[in-house]
Every structure is written in C-alpha cells, then in structure tokens.
Amino acid sequence: MSSNQVLVKVEQLKKHFPITQGIIIQRQVGAVRAVDDITFDIYKGETLGMVGESGCGKTTAGRTILQLYRPTEGKVIYDGVDLTTTKGETLRKMRRRMQMIFQDPYASLNPRWTISRIISEPMRVHKLNSGKARLERVKELLDLVQLNTLYLNRYPHEFSGGQRQRIGIARALASDPEFIVCDEPISALDVSIQAQVVNLLEDLQNRFGLTYLFIAHDLSMVRHICNRVAVMYLGVIVELASRDELYDNPLHPYTQALLSAVPIPDPKETRARQRIILTGDPPSPIDPPRGCRFHPRCPIVKDLCSEQVPEWREILPGHWVACHEG
C-alpha cells in the first residue's frame, strides 16, 4: 500500500503561540510551545497515525503542516516544495492537493450553505469542472461517501453526525487531493458509526491512493487503520515506528504506559497484564521541563534525563525513539 516515496517531509517544525500582556503596548511574556521541534516523513500512500493525550499538540501539528497556522520555525516540504515559504496565490493553489477532515463534523460545515454548495466549494475555488459537470461530480462524491444524491439541497443541520462527517469527507475529496489530514475524524461520533467512517476512509484510500495523517487518541482504532504510528507528548514526538513494531515492542516508557491503558475485551488478560500508571498531570507547555519532557513522570528516570534532551534517533530500522534508555 505505502511506497518509499516521501510525500511530506516535516523538519524541526515548531509552533509557539505567543502570550502577550498589556493593553496598549503588547509585549510577549511567554509562549505556549504547542509543537516543539518535530521531524518525520510521511510516505506516499500510507496512513501515519498520530496519537497522544489531549493538549499534546497533535491537532496543532496537523494544522501547522497544512499551513493553517504558520510555523514558528522549521520546514514542511510537500512533494519538493517548502510550504513554509510559500505564500498567497501559490499556497492557495497548493491547497488543492492537501485537504483536511475535521473533528467536529457540524462546526466544520457552513450552516447556511446547502450540501451541494459545501461540497462544490473546493471545485469553485480551484476552478475544476463547471456547470453541469460540477453538479455531476458532487453527485458522484455523495455516492462515494454513501449519501443519497437527493440530499443535495439540504442543510447540514438536517443530517446526523455520521452523515455530516461523510459530507466533510466528500468535500475533502472534491478537489482530488493526494494528502488528507484527518483530525480526530471519529472522536465525535458514536462507536457504531466510527467503524462505518473508518471503513469508508480505508476504502477511499485504496481507490484513490490517498495519503493520510490520522490524528487520534483511540489506540485500537489507530492500530486498525494506520501503517505507522507516531506518539506525541507535550509538543514532541517521543516514538515513531511501524504499527506492529510499535504495538509489540514499544521502547519509550510513555508509549508503554499508553499501550498498557488500552482496554482489552478479555477480563482474564486484563487482570494478568501490568498496568503502568503514570503519576501527575502533563506539565504545562508554556514552561516544559528541562531535558527530556517526560522525565518528571517517567518510571525509569535517570539523572541524565533532567539535563539533556534525548536525541531523536533511529534505534531499529524504521523505529525512531527519543529516550536516553532506548
């Protein structure tokens, strides 16, 4: 499914949101380091999962890659073009090739627009098809996401959550993109509908050779859909490996803790396994701990951890980790 061709190259990407003080003269008193130096590649045709707890910067990372937030530092190289230095019209043209599916399927659809207008927006913007052909394409897209084509002139409020999410998917597909950032596309849906949407995403990937960055916090869903998985903690990626490698052989203590929290549908096994319970809450991204960011909560912390930032290294082929233990 996935090839070795790199589609998106993220290099030392940082996104800091400034905190300002003062009414008339605003001065910066600090920054929320939402994403702080992440480096990874996304291969053509793969699904890269990105997991981590709330507030760890997954969504910010996704949005910064798409240039919805301008990065503070670093590069995002999309198919050879550095997006961080691309601006205005050129960037708008590039947007045809990368789209996003949002977490809240209702908030991401304009409540005053009909479904056909919503889905055809990318085509209008990028001047793809026109007139009848555009309408035909909208119908085709509705068909593709398994919605009745009679719903064309309905408004978003007339649909259920799962249907709305499928409308969002149809819109993302309208401009024929190759890369889609799925920002927790199933977190807001009922469990029964989650499977439906995930299967749809997989099916579309197979048909159109799409590349996904799949942001989620449901580890079992990520295991189901992703080829490779990146684990984020407090603005940094702590571990990145192929799915089976990561789930079978987690090297970073944070990954181990996360995996030990995944519910297993078997009470015997659940009782037998060792749950790693982390103490405390994740520290504030405004003032992250020195050295390894995970060290205050790490069960295997050493002296070195509080002094030196662990290097992001490839410990096994394709298995990256940022830990002094490794």
Added chain:
Amino acid sequence: MSSTTTDSTDVTWKSLEIAERPPLTPTQVAWRRFRRHKMAIAGIFMLVAIILYVTVGTFFFTEAEANYTDLSIKLSPPSLEHPFGTDMVGRDLFARTIYGGQISIIIGLFAVFVSIILGVLIGAVSGYYGGATDSVLMRFTEAMFNIPSLFLLIILGKVLSGKIANFNLLGRSFSGSVVVIIAVIGITSWMYLARIVRANVLSLKEQEFITAARCTGTSNFSIIFSHILPNTTAPIIVSATLLVAAAILAEAYVSFLGVGVQPPTPTWGNMLDQAYHHLEREPWMWFFPGVLILMTVLGINFVGDGLRDALDPRALSESE
C-alpha cells in the same frame, strides 16, 4: 370525529408527496417560512399600503397643489375638502403627506443603504483582519461615536448644502439637499452596525467551517463575503430596520435645525416639526404624518423580523 380522520390521512398523503417532490431551493424554503410569519405579512401589507399611498396619490394631487398656500383656510380641521386638514399657511396636509412621504421614504432607505455599506465593510474588515487594521478602524469608529451626531449632521449639512444640483427621478424634481441629507445621515449612523458586524465576524472567524474554507484555499474576500457575512444577516437586517426608522426621524431633526430638506418641500419629518406649536389645538397637523411614520417604521420592523426568522436555517419553525 370524521373530520379528524380525514385530516390525518390528508397529512400522510401530503408528507408522501413531499418526499417524492424534488427538493425545495433555499429561496423557496425561506419564502415558505416568511409566509407563515403573520406579523411579517402584516408588515408587508402596511408597507405596500404606504407605498401605494405615496405613489398613486400623486395622480390626484400635483406637487404644486401640495405647496399651494391659502391663508384664508389656515389651520382648518379635517373636512371633506381637506381630509387631513390644513397647516398654518393653509396648505392641504393630505397632499403634503403624499409628497412628503416619497421624500421621507427615499431618505430612509438610501441613508440606511449608505450606512449598511459603510458599517458592514468597516466592521467586517476590522474583525477579520484584526491587529493594526482593527485598531485603526475601531479608534476611528469610536471617534465618530464621540462626536455628537447632531453636531456632525449640522456641519456636514452646512458644508455640503448647495453643492449638489437638483435632479429628476421618476418624473419629479428633487432638491439636491435630499442627497446631502442621505449622505449625512448615512455617514453619521454606521458606527453601531460596524461594531455589531465586527463582533459577529470575530466570533465567526474562529469557527471551524472558516478554517475548513481556508484549508480549501478560499480567498479572504470570498470567506468574508460568502461565509462570514451571510451568517451575519440577522443582526444586519435587524439593525437596518431600526436604522430606517432612525433615519426618518433624523431627517426630522435636521429639518428642524434648518439644514435639512428645505420648505416648501414637505417631508413627514418637517411636517411634524411644523406641528410643534400646534400640538394641542390642531392635533391633525402632527397626527397624520406621525401615524404614517409609525406605520412605515412598524411595517419595516415586522418585515425585518420575519426575514430574520426566514433566513435562519436553524430557526425553530421547521415543520415542512
């Protein structure tokens, strides 16, 4: 009992028919909702009546008749010959309300038009772009707020008066002062609207569907005009209807201060103003123009209310 049964079968039959009919266009849906709004329909009737009154009325009286003075019948109460009575120089108030109404309505509508253009543009740009643009525009808006609007009206009226030539519209000659008044009222009344629009834009632009539009590659121009402003129509329509009323009244103030539409050209505003000294003894002088202003303003407000409900797809009345 039998009638209830027929009703229920009727309903089923209707819903079946609806399911098989091609879907309604948004305009049709809005019109259906509007039609069900009783007050809005009443408002439409009031406005149509007023418009007929000021247009058809001109077939019965010429403008010269409206300005014809006859001191021998001054201040006469309503009679068959002068149904609304006469004023202090014996002009027929009925004819004057017809011609005055045209001017008042034109001033009200066009002044609001100017005010909406200014308010929406300034508010939307300010809210969307934020930062320095926002600061500059909002300080300007506040400055405009802080200058008493009456003072602005007088100054602008004096500066601009006589600079604009008379013009003809629909077979009637209008004094250039009408344009001045429209501009002056428009320029002094956009600030509230700008603030309302800005506040709405500020909250809307953080919504996810705006992010989605940016992600799609939609330009800022389209985001403002096709995503943000259509979601702001309700407050714009509501303030616009209130502004029409305010503009008709503002025209009355400036007329009173001598910089408005000059007599003998009548407007409802300056007719009310002339009735000032005759409040108790000649009530017909203020009653008729007053009632006409009231009907117009109420009618516009009702229609505005109906439009707001009809245009909101999330409004509660969704029983189609």
